[in-house]
Amino acid sequence: MxxxxxxxxxxxxxxxxxxxxxxxxxxxxxxxxxxxxxxxxxxxxxxxxxxxxxxxxxxxQSKNNLLVETLRFVVDEYNEGQAKILKKRSTKTTQEILEDHLAFDFSAKVCQKDKLAVWFGFWGEAKSRPTYQKICAESDSATESSISTLFQEIIEEGNYQGPDADTVTKGYTAIVEGLWLDLLITPAAFNRKNAKRVARAYLAAMFPQHIDL
Amino acid sequence: MxxxxxxxxxxxxxxxxxxxxxxxxxxxxxxxxxxxxxxxxxxxxxxxxxxxxxxxxxxxQSKNNLLVETLRFVVDEYNEGQAKILKKRSTKTTQEILEDHLAFDFSAKVCQKDKLAVWFGFWGEAKSRPTYQKICAESDSATESSISTLFQEIIEEGNYQGPDADTVTKGYTAIVEGLWLDLLITPAAFNRKNAKRVARAYLAAMFPQHIDL
DNA sequence: TATCAATGAATGAACGTTCATTAACTTGTA
DNA sequence: TACAAGTTAATGAACGTTCATTCATTGATA
Structure with a gap:
């Protein structure tokens, strides 16, 4: 420490x-x-x-308050980072925004072990703590609605006939969280670069005209 | 209770x-x-x-011992369920085994809220508890090696030119764990059927000849 | 009767919270 | 500019509660 x-x-x-x-x-x-x-x-x-x-x-005032504020701090930091990426939509192509999201989700800052430990620590308690659950659920829904909009545009651009935007969005957020878990649990055998490659493979399979392996 | x-x-x-x-x-x-x-x-x-x-x-002997044995119980139950599926490889096609895996990972038994709470509870503490981390990491690696073998066969059957078996495996286990998290955090808005559809979309994108949307 | 699983009151350690006290900083006055 | 009075951040010893663990006792079984 x-x-x-x-x-x-x-x-x-x-x-x-x-x-x-x-x-x-x-x-x-x-x-x-x-x-x-x-x-x-x-x-x-x-x-x-x-x-x-x-x-x-x-x-x-209390220990519990500090813990809740700590969760909020980490959650807000992540959501603000995402919002910043989407703000550039007017000056960038959908391809570029997609790359920015990948880069952000597997950046050193976001994948910092301390931060991941906070996410999973609170997720682990969320089931039995309404306050944690609420904060986590709100963050999830903010993330999903902003990504879904982007994916919808991409699907229209590429005239993709696969799953709808919401399904691809759920899949993307799930795979990112699952890869974060891998980074936390098996830090020696797995790293950000590998994780990013796996997430890229997902997006490349869904949007082949927009992103390469 | x-x-x-x-x-x-x-x-x-x-x-x-x-x-x-x-x-x-x-x-x-x-x-x-x-x-x-x-x-x-x-x-x-x-x-x-x-x-x-x-x-x-x-x-x-101690509370900690009970907790460790509880984690091991849930982990073993999952791993045995998976092993049982793979044992049928000689009498089933790869398509069928793939369907069995999907059915298992999103079955009522596996997605039971209590069980998910145990997984995430221990994952949340894994970073700071070597014993938890070890058990979780061993389970992960057992899961991955058995699924990877199946995916390798499928890739050869379909002559798929996309990502290698290990990458698709990491992606599949990550998306499953991420979807479990969604089931735990947003139980009202999300259910097993939705989750399974999202995971199926992933497999369908990777192995289009073996599984449909 | 001997054995041993099961009980639950008692114990002591760990921990969150309180609050009287200390010391850094600000304001008012000459 | 100098200094006193007032304000408030910060400290940490003390307190009361919670909880895991212990072990003398109970009672079912063989």
Whole structure:
């Protein structure tokens, strides 16, 4: 674990509220990756951040609140990255946007082990925690509706006679999440490059005129 | 939660050791689905089983042991189901085996919410728990090697010029796991039939002579 | 009667939360 | 500019709760 502050030194009242919150969220992400969502303690998180035990309740009221905000942070970061790609639709071809999506979904930033551990940590608890489930489901539906629009355009351009846009979209998001899982579970035998190749094979099979193997 | 025994009645010494173990494992599966892997207590599990608090330590030595055995139970059940399908290779065509795999991966038994909750619960903790990671990784590799052999045969039969067997295998296992996640996260909007259709679209795109949309 | 699965009250460790105290920063006054 | 009074972020010891584990006791079976 690497400290996210310079030191536990005598500099107090140093940071604006929002920065402290983000500092604590980032420490939480590290701790989830290192100790698991179910095993982290307040002491783990505050030690990782180089701060004192009481700080989380000061800024987040409760541990549960911090965890929810951490999930939201990771989810928002991903959704914003996707939205940015789609914003360029007016200046790029559908082929290019498709490539951008692939590049993004298997970028170092998105596939960072810590981030993946957060996704799967919360997915693992989602069934029994309505709050987690809601945040995850909303993110999924945002992702799917934006990708589906793109796929619809591509299907019209290519006059593809295969499955409809929604089906291809479900398949794409599923394969991406499944490959992320592989990256998390078998990190030695599998890497981003391999994962991207597998996802590309899917898109190439669905949209052969738009993307090559 | 439904009791897995008839009642917490005065019947002691009633069951052989192995049956008690399975009874406790099944109670654990229910509890993971209902309360989440990180939230279950010994009291939850033993109450669900209709037994007393000390019983888990008697049969499993520790809570952690019970959890590991529960993961192994679910993993073994899945792997045995797959092995059974492949055993019929000598009496069935590759098309039929392919259909059997699809039917199995999206069967009610495999897609049972409780079982999915167990998979994702442990996947979520795998990054920080070597024991979980090892069991999950071994299962993954067993699944992949058996499916890859089948896909290799199909590729030769169809003289397919697309991606190699290992790539298609990774894609298939990834899409299945991703669809399971969807079933778990958005149960209302998505069901087994939809999921199977999406997976079928993948296989149909890869092996058009062997399977239809 | 001897054996052993099963029980559940008791134990002690781990953990989230609280809050009195400390210290950094701001504002008001001369 | 200097300094006092006021404000609030940050600290961490103490507290109360939760929970896994233990083990003396119970009672069914052979």
């Amino acid at each position: 690497t400290k996210t502050t310079a030191s536990p030194s005598r500099k107090r009242r140093a940071m604006p509220k929002q920065d402290r919150r983000i500092q604590l969220i980032k420490a939480t992400i590290s701790c989830i990756a290192n100790k698991g969502l179910s095993n982290i303690t307040m002491a783990d998180i505050t030690t990782e951040a180089g701060l004192s035990l009481g700080i989380v309740n000061l800024h987040f | 439904t009791k897995t025994t008839a009642s917490p009645s005065r019947k002691r010494r009633a069951m052989p050791k192995q049956d008690r173990r399975i009874q406790l494992i099944k109670a654990t599966i229910s509890c993971i689905a209902n309360k989440g892997l990180s939230n279950i207590t010994m009291a939850d599990i033993t109450t669900e089983a209709g037994l007393s608090l000390g019983i888990v330590n008697l049969h499993f």
